[in-house]
Amino acid sequence: MHLHDVWFVLIAVLWTGYFFLEGFDFGIGVLTKLLARDETERRVLINTIGPVWDGNEVWLLTAGGATFAAFPDWYATLFSGFYLPLLVILVCLIVRGVAFEYRAKRDDERWKRNWEHAIFYASVLPAFLWGVAFANIVRGVPIDAAKNFTGGVLDLFSPYALLGGAVTFTLFTFHGAVFAALKTLGDIRERARRTAGRLGLLTAVLASAFLAWTQVHSGNPRSLGALAVAVAALIVALLCNRSGREGWAFALSGVTIAAAVATLFLALFPDVMPSSTNPAWSLTVSNASSSPYTLRIMTWVAGIATPMVIAYQAWTYWVFRKRIGTHHIPGPAHH
């Protein structure tokens, strides 16, 4: 196996980590309006991810930085090509991060409501746009011989890409609802489970359609295997959710995300960004990658750092393993 293949896998792992972790963060953000009935319930939801959302988001920065280091052309084509959607995502991530940190810093109704709107919309948009972005990556976009994106912004919103966006949006919201059921207590926990059940059905329909479309257009036997795992895990997650096995439901909705990402990356390989203009101009693992020396250095760094990161992030989840209920939410404190 060549090092640029290893790095293709590592980039997929980083995006999987990102969608698994920030997936439920986005879901929680969406549920602050769909599920929570009052301010205390909104705070219960926000505080389930309070200690961890920032660490979760670093998976995105690492995916970005690692793509820059391992596949400079992929990084350059992707982010200059998907300019405006990426701008929207960045703005949302900025607003959302500040909203979490500042919402409770002033005891003023308007202030808090505004930040809550910010949390909701800044979760909805990226949850949708990431799906649009990945659908376009897999499907291929107009790329010229110099590896530059030549399309317009509207080219990025084809029916297939819109379906991709709908899938990530519903899948992340489902993942968030399952997470909420696992991390909360009382009435909101019950409602989170019921919401997860309904969202899961919708997700199953949309995700099956999208993955099948992907398989038909760009698939291969390996991606078919991952697709089967994704669909099966989603169905079992739904069943576990129904029978109240919250831990299993969450683990399996995570498997669904991982297998869906795997389906896309396996369908993509060995391209990293296919050109719809001319297949010969596609960016591939070999023509877009860094030199073997850089890849070797980065393999050492990632090989040592990634397990450490996973270990201390897992420890964080263990420290904050306690479920949160409305009675745990302190009054309007001045912190």
Next chain:
Amino acid sequence: MDLALAPETLARWQFGITTVYHFLFVPLTISLSAVTAGLETAWVRTGKEKYFHATKFWGKLFLINIAMGVVTGIVQEFQFGMNWSSYSRFVGDVFGAPLAMEALLAFFFESTFIGLWIFGWDRLPKKIHCACIWIVAVGTLLSAYFILAANSWMQHPNGYTIDPHTHRARLTSIWTVLTQNTTLVQAFHTLTASFLTGAAFVVGIASYHLWRAKRAQAAGRTPDTRERKKIGAMRSSLRTGLVIAVIAGMGTAISGDTLGKVMFEQQPMKMASAEALWDTQTPAPFSVFAVGDVAQGHNSVELSVPGLLSFLAHDDFTQSVPGINNVAKAEAAKYGGQPKDYIPNIFVTFWGFRLMIGFGMTSFAAGAIGLWTTRRKRWLAPQMRTGEDEVPRLMLTPHREMSTFFTKWSWRIGILTMGFPLLANSFGWIFTEMGRQPWVVYGLMKTRDAVSPGVGQAEVITSIAVFTVLYAVLALIEVRLMIQYAKAGPVVDEEPPTRDPRLRGPSGGDGDDTGAEADKPLAFAY
């Protein structure tokens, strides 16, 4: 094309706006995390309440600041690809590695352990809690180091070769990139300046509270216990801030001098333009003030100190220093084109350099004066000494206090100095980046060749507008919040936790899972 709307002009404005803005928060994050960590350590070790209150107070301000630092940093990770895709392709093999290392080795540390610190007060034993903020502080240092290694490579490319097939830079030694003198000196200079920034911030806010307490006493109010606790926490903070300001200020000056020498050698044009030294001179003077006439290639008005520039460049008052016109001619001969293509914006570099030094050193001087005048015991007549929970007198000699007028202004300058290092940092970055122009990677790639060919004017203008408006609104929000919390002062009613939480236990947090304990509200919640 109209130069004002040329792709590189727009992309540079966007990079300048987002980066200078981001770097308002970075130095405070670096230094306040360490200050908070130091204060928490003092509390854990001594058990003194004032350190607990000071930790909580500065920790709160630190969190308001780091929230902005983190989110504005996201843009930095992606905008190379968005606006500078040709640059990204050309340098990715070299430049991407430190960026990825920064994310893997530093961002994860910072962001994971900051969550543990914020929410962990009632979950973690206090020693582990304190370790978390230290890990955050170390993470910020690592982060700065990696990104400065990347920037240093743009100032002085090293440890690479140009690939004969792709004509792009290819990394040959990561060790060289991470340890070349440009990287080390630049990291030293940036970090000491960051600590000067945090120190001035602490001095400013502590001065505000102490000066207010002093005035209240002058008006005849006797401080109650709460007021005394507040004064105690602020007094310790003030002294801590002053000590850091003096040490970091000295470090900034020394590292700045070293960096200047490195730059005279590696980028003579930058330093010549910092001095508006048009023609090579032996020995070269340091100009205190100058108005340049770019078209004529000389200064129309100038005030200078003979020989000083030679000394700054070579530690020798007599040596020659190359001038702008001479370097420009040499670069034009080497890389082609007209000499004027190689001259950066002299007005910006000349004044950026002076304002950087001026604002930075003013804070350093204020720190040194403050450290002397607020001393508690040493060289003070016994009747002039003040207790730990009293506002210090500003003492000139063992027996002589400053006059009322100077006392008033000293405290006011203490408050004002807060903003100076922030300005110095911004001018420093503007100087060093503008002084490298027309190059984006010195000697290898010009800025105009670095932009994204596929990104249109409309897209860049949209994103500049969006970021500028968003950042302005967030600045208003952040500053208001910061002022609100800074003015409120430490919450001295808060009791330090009496019992150390145990990590293990059925539900986390408190060891005994009795109903009352398990139902206790969170110590901190969003």
